[in-house]
Amino acid sequence: MRRSTRDRLVIAAIALVCAAASVSPAARPIRGLSLDILTALRWEVFGRKQDPAASPAVVVAMDEESLRTAPFKGAPMLTWTGEIGRVLSATLEGGAKVAGFDVVIPNSLEQSEIPLGDGMLGEKVRGFDRDFLRALAGAAAKGKVVLGEVLGDRPILPSPGQRIAVRQNIRPLNDHADSDDIVRRLPLSFTINGAKVPTMAVELASRALGAAPEFDERGRLTLAGYRVPGRVPNTMTLNFEGGADDIPTFSFADLRACAVKNDKEYFRRWFDGKVVIFGTVLDIEDRRMTSKRFATGIEGARSPRCTAESMPVTARSRTSTIAGVYIHATAVNNLIARNGVVEPGPLPRLLIAALIAALAAAAAWLFRPVVAFAAWTGMIVAGVAGATVAFNYALALPIVEPFLASLTALAATIGYRFVIADKDRRLLQKSFALYLAPHVINRMLSSSKLPELGGETRNVTVFFSDIEGFSLIAEKMSPDGLMELMNEYLSAMTDVIESHGGYVDKYIGDSIVAVFGAPADDPDHAANAARAALDCCTQLAELNASSAVFRDCKLAQRIGINSGEALVGNFGSRRRFNYSVMSDAVNLASRLEGANKFYGTTVIASETTVALAGQGFVWRELDAIRVKGRTQALKIYQLLALSAGLAPQQQTVIANYADGLAHWRAREFARAAECFGRSADIDRPASLFAARAQELAQNPPGEDWDPIRTLQEK
Structure with a gap:
């Protein structure tokens, strides 16, 4: 299996495993966090979606204010029944569609067996609950009241008198x-004595809508044509608003005072068409943590009051819990407004987590860890923003699962790269660090074709340079001075070569052997070698002019360039090897460097290099030669400048030389000598050819004369 295929499969496996783990049962305890975060973000970003006054459900709160206000102060709720009946009747007369009780009063004072005087307390207060029971019975006759019960091993039920008064219109208050x-x-139904019984919230919403709830065999609810969504069977995911005043809340003490003074207008204004839920709203009793826990606000916000006979009690700090009555009120609102939260099932959650994990793993594979982490952060922020917008339309896209899956995939992929995938890359970086420029190493590693250990054939350009008259220079200088001179010269030339994508194969005394096109692929290796040669000449001129080391010794160099197939790779023994290049192209580059000595030039390239380098350079054809060790003739060219850097005088010299060379090959030696002679004073190759042409004009060669010069020197 190819390394690239293996890596792709590993990255895909990492993404899938991380996604599967994020939606597995092990992650269930934190799965609901998505709902909590989205509820808070929607509240912070979009604020309140609707005016609380438009809420279908309202709460009548037995609150701290009621406990501190006469006649309830110091009295148990068991004694409140008459006043509860008074307020119940007032709300229904004000136009409330239905009233439900989230508070259960399981006993009656009339049933008390506590001794009092010569009898029992219950006997002494016989008829105490009469007004309350009449209010319940009257409301039940119109189908406008529902009492609550708590199911369990020991069910909590309303007192027998209440059950009779409401004609068994009792619904479960249990939550999920x-x-x-x-x-x-919130559960939608319970099975009691073999019958499916809707919960309090479903019963209240169905009576307000005037439509009976319909349950299918899987427990899914349809109410007035609305199919209630629910990821967990037989439940509805609650769509909580944020803040503390999303459900209009009325203090029971204030409503009781309002009912006593018979302010019917107040009850019509605030309760007409509403679903009224009676419940406790206290600091410590019946408090529940919900998905609204990060967006609860400071409790105490209340609807406009009817009287000033009591003082409202306002919480001073924000709390993460809400009173249980608000859970049922929210459910009623969701059912009537048809905006229960839609949660994707296991497969969509897995696919979303896998997609985000795959993107994170891809970022970790393609970029450096810091960049990958930044990209992952941006992706998560964008994903959460999109999920927040979707949640504004009651669609709860998962954010915790993708976050965990992508973060794990990011870390796992970075670890895989470090431990396994990048091990070969680090080995190559370490191997090439001493003889390759960093940017060349990076390009080599990012190349689709890395060098094969042991060698491979590539089309490359070989660069060979030498210092003119180095032996004489070495004789005149001290070893320390020579070392300093050569170090500065070789360092400067190496920097130029590496800046154009080449690498220095070796130093042979004063000679430099460099290769372009390996180990990294470089389709412009010939052009880059030519540019490097011109820049090396410029750099040496600057050193001769400005360097203190070159003050007493001015250097001149000769450069040979040749392109062709070469074997590149690691050569040597089993214990020691070197990355190098071998082929006839290398030998020919060396011969071309030596040809500069004969022609008096600085840079000579083969016709192969000239053809590959393109149109960006000014070349002059020097001659057709045979070099030592080769029988095949080749044309050689002198590199003069970049196309844009040619001086007019050089153009004239090139034209005269080209005319002379054409006459030379046509055996028109006199005319060739004339053409070469026009530039002989300022051009060494032209001077050389002018002398040769004059000699042959005076002593014409035989018919077998070959216009190809054989160079015997290296």
Whole structure:
């Protein structure tokens, strides 16, 4: 299997495993966190979606204010029944569609067996609950009241008199807590004595809508044509608003005072068409943690008051819990407004997590860790923003699962790169660090074709340079001075070569052997070698002019360039090897460097290099030669300048030389000598050819004369 295929499969496997782990049962305790975060973000970003006054459900709160206000102060709720009946009747007369009780009063004072005087307390207060029971019975006759019960091993039921008064219109108040004990969903029904019974919220919403609830065999609810969504069977995911005043809340003490003074207008203004839920709203009793826990606000906000006979009690700090009555009120609102939260099932959650994890793994594979982390952060921020917008339309896209899956995939992929995938890259970086420029190493590593250990054939350009008269220079200088001179010269030339993508194969005394096109692929290796040759000449001129080391010794160099197939790779023994290049192209580059000595030039290239380098350079054809060790003739060219840097005088010299060379090959030696002679004073190759042409003009060669010069020197 190819390394690239293996890496792709590993990255895909990392993404899938991380995504599967994020949606597995092990991650269930934190799965609901997505709902909590989205509820808070929607509240912070979009604020309140609707005016609380438009809420279908309202709450009548037995609150701290009621406990501190006469006649309830110091009295148990068991004694409140008459006043509860008074307020119930007032709200229904004000136009409320239905009233439900989230508070259960399981006993009656009339049933008390506590001794009092010569009898029992219950006997002494016989008829105490009469007004309350009449209010319940009257409301039940119109189908406008529902009492609550708590199911369990020991059910909590209303007192027998209440059950009779409401004609058994009693519905369960049980809620549904996730494994982290947070309420995010509400059951839709329970099976009691073999019959499916809707919960309090469903019963209240169905009576307000005038439509009976319909349950299918899987427990899914349809109410007035609305199919209630629910990821957990037989539950509805609650769509909580943020803040503390999303459900209009009325203090029971204030409503009781309002009912006593018979302010019917107040009850019509605030309760007409509403679903009224009676419940406790206290600091410590019946408090529940819900998906609204990060967006609860400071409790105490209340609807406009009817009287000034009591003082409202306002919480001073924000709390993460809400009173249980608000859970049922929210459910009623969701059912009537048809905006229960839609949660994707396991497969969509897995696919979303896998997609985000795959993107994170790809970023970790393609970029450096810091850049990959920044890209992952941006992706998560964008994803959360999109999920927040979707949640504004009641669609709860997962954010915790993709976050965990992508973060794990990011870390795992970085670890895989470091431990396994990049091990070969680090080995290559370490191997080439001493003889390759950093940017060349990076390009080699990013190349689709890395060098094969042991050697491979590539089309390359070989660069060979030498210092003119180095032996004489070495004789005149001290060893330390020579070392300093050569170090500065070789360092400067190496920098130029590497800046154009080449690498220095070796130093042979004063000679430099460099290769372009390996180990990294370089389709412009010939052009880059030519540019490097011109820049080396410029750099040496600057050293001769400005360097203190070159003050007493001015250097001149000769450069040969040739392109062709070469074997590149690691050569040597089993214990020691070197990355190098071998082929006839290398030998020919060396011969071309030596040809400069004969022609008096600085840079000579083969016709192969000239053809590959393109149109960006000014070349002059010097001659056709045979070099030592080769029988095949080749044309050689002198590199003069970049196309844009040619001086007019050089153009004239080139034209005269080209005319002379054409006459030379046509055996028109006199005319060739004339053409060469026009530039002989300023051009060494022209001077050389002018002398040769004059000699042959005076002594014409035989018919077998060959216009190809054989160079015997290296």
